[in-house]
Amino acid sequence: NAGVTQTPKFRILKIGQSMTLQCTQDMNHNYMYWYRQDPGMGLKLIYYSVGAGITDKGEVPNGYNVSRSTTEDFPLRLELAAPSQTSVYFCASSYIGSNQPQHFGDGTRLSIL
């Protein structure tokens, strides 16, 4: 079972470059999420989506954009990369329901130099 798949696993960007982090899930989950995790810190929500065509900001959305054209895919776009965006990015998905857990991908380790 693939679950939540993130690509790439590692990437180094130069300041000012742009890139898209890919996330796809094969569990037919309605909800999808993007988090970032800085060293020694918990997960901070960047954006989330409750279904195709619907997205909303999380706690730290500045510098990022998302789209959700299908149930399966939820890409995260970084425009004009900055050193402060150096982090590990996790995508997650879940069913609707208060007791439904989120399932995480393996993460993308991104360095901005």
Next chain:
Amino acid sequence: QKEVEQNSGPLSVPEGAIASLNCTYSDRGSQSFFWYRQYSGKSPELIMFIYSNGDKEDGRFTAQLNKASQYVSLLIRDSQPSDSATYLCAVKRQGGSEKLVFGKGTKLTVNP
């Protein structure tokens, strides 16, 4: 007060002991509580969730919830070196947003 607070540790216990991990939350309307384990360099994986007051047991793991005290804990019995990881507490608020708020995590080390 932060929404979800955990003692960052590190918490060190000998092999075979009980490890006790604690979490407090500020939103009294929170309804579901999750414990994730995260090994170094890996993604979080779900250990347990609980939504009713009291205890919930799954193998060596027991989650305890006290909504009146806004407190949730995770007990790991017969701790093993393979339990060494960071444990993240996550809280789902009341309402339909389905968003989780995570604590910073407690790093647990089980010494052989």
